[in-house]
Amino acid sequence: MEFSTRTIHAGQPSEPGTGALIAPIFQTSTYEQDAPGCHRGFDYSRTNNPTRARLEAVLADLEGVPHAAAFATGLAAENAVLQAYLRPGDEIVVPLDVYGGTYRILNRVFQPQGCVVRQIDIADPAALSGALTDRTKLVWIESPTNPRLLVYDIAAIAGAAHARGALLVVDNTFATPYFQQPFTLGADIVVHSVTKYLAGHSDLVQGAVLAKDPAVFEPIKFLQNATGAVPSPFDCWLTLRGLKTLELRMQRHAENAQAIAAALHAHPLVRRVYFPGLPDHPGHDIASRQMTGFGGMVSFELDGSVEEVVSFVSSRQFFALGESLGGVKSLVCHPARMTHASVPPDVRASLGLSDMLIRLSPGCEHKKDLVQDLVAGLDAVQRAREARTAFADV
Numbered sequence: 114m115e116f117s118t119r120t121i122h123a124g125q126p127s128e129p130g131t132g133a134l135i136a137p138i139f140q141t142s143t144y145e146q147d148a149p150g151c152h153r154g155f156d157y158s159r160t161n162n163p164t165r166a167r168l169e170a171v172l173a174d175l176e177g178v179p180h181a182a183a184f185a186t187g188l189a190a191e192n193a194v195l196q197a198y199l200r201p202g203d204e205i206v207v208p209l210d211v212y213g214g215t216y217r218i219l220n221r222v223f224q225p226q227g228c229v230v231r232q233i234d235i236a237d238p239a240a241l242s243g244a245l246t247d248r249t250k251l252v253w254i255e256s257p258t259n260p261r262l263l264v265y266d267i268a269a270i271a272g273a274a275h276a277r278g279a280l281l282v283v284d285n286t287f288a289t290p291y292f293q294q295p296f297t298l299g300a301d302i303v304v305h306s307v308t309k310y311l312a313g314h315s316d317l318v319q320g321a322v323l324a325k326d327p328a329v330f331e332p333i334k335f336l337q338n339a340t341g342a343v344p345s346p347f348d349c350w351l352t353l354r355g356l357k358t359l360e361l362r363m364q365r366h367a368e369n370a371q372a373i374a375a376a377l378h379a380h381p382l383v384r385r386v387y388f389p390g391l392p393d394h395p396g397h398d399i400a401s402r403q404m405t406g407f408g409g410m411v412s413f414e415l416d417g418s419v420e421e422v423v424s425f426v427s428s429r430q431f432f433a434l435g436e437s438l439g440g441v442k443s444l445v446c447h448p449a450r451m452t453h454a455s456v457p458p459d460v461r462a463s464l465g466l467s468d469m470l471i472r473l474s475p476g477c478e479h480k481k482d483l484v485q486d487l488v489a490g491l492d493a494v495q496r497a498r499e500a501r502t503a504f505a506d507v
């Protein structure tokens with residue numbers, strides 16, 4: 114079965130009792146039992162829920178593995194993996210370019226508990242092999258990364274991690290299973306902020322963890338119930354609805370991102386564009402090899418001042434200024450003051466995360482409107498600059 118067919122059919126039969134084409138929202142906390150301890154697969158909705166079970170089935174199918182657990186948010190999903198695999202003294206290796214919330218949970222929650230966080234240039238094989246020790250339990254990457262869209266060689270990193278007995282976790286939020294299948298490249302665990310492209314409409318927060326090996330999955334499944342950060346049946350239903358158009362949306366997001374990246378690349382006020390689809394992007398060759406498309410996100414550095422960045426991001430017609438990404442409605446964000454504000458400025462600088470960086474999440478609007486809006490914003494920055502110079506000359 115092809116990908117788009119699976120988004121609509123996998124784990125989603127018509128409801129047997131009524132024939133309802135779309136399964137209802139099982140809005141229930143508990144289930145009537147036939148005899149004490151004798152139930153029909155569901156006893157309490159923290160432990161299991163039919164709407165959530167359908168969602169987990171389709172997510173697992175799309176990533177090509179048997180096991181999925183849905184969580185209340187992407188960070189709850191991350192927390193379950195970290196809690197399952199890190200004990201005091203254990204080590205985790207992560208790249209320099211990592212989502213701000215991942216940076217925060219590692220450095221503010223797990224490091225104080227005695228876990229060692231090694232943040233390295235993971236694209237450098239020597240740095241990676243130097244960072245791996247007998248205490249390394251996890252290697253954790255995103256690819257493409259948030260916000261600079263760096264691309265890492267998943268197969269090579271999996272090989273290095275496995276050689277030292279560590280598991281490789283891939284955050285597949287940006288690529289989605291439509292553009293990238295990390296398990297085929299050697300990942301042991303995949304995490305998602307379902308909030309983003311998978312749900313796709315900026316109307317819920319949710320996360321997921323997927324695994325191939327039942328032994329790897331078991332402690333995560335245990336924590337899903339034991340710590341209880343599960344999504345509501347309604348949110349699961351919304352994601353099931355969103356997933357049905359995942360392929361169509363991802364194709365549109367990617368088409369828009371490609372057009373925007375080309376327009377920005379050609380603009381004199383743009384210092385640098387980060388988009389793996391551009392041939393001069395350092396991860397272009399790896400992305401061409403390990404992805405089936407370049408994704409829907411574009412970041413760029415404005416050749417100007419922070420004030421100009423703030424003015425640009427605050428006044429777009431179609432790009433709402435907001436956290437998050439991956440919805441049908443376009444978003445723009447200033448990572449230094451928003452998603453990555455929890456990363457201290459000196460650390461941001463050492464990570465190469467410029468205060469001039471602007472992150473775009475093009476939605477599913479028409480690319481002409483989106484490009485026009487961005488070019489108009491850059492032209493307005495240019496005009497304001499010229500007006501200031503003219504005023505200074507008077």
Ligand SMILES: Cc1ncc(COP(=O)(O)O)c(C=O)c1O
Nearest residue numbers: 186187188212259286306308319
């Ligand atoms: C790559 C990535 N991973 C994880 C998360 C965390 O997900 P959530 O916001 O659903 O908790 C985010 C959120 O922006 C993200 O961008």
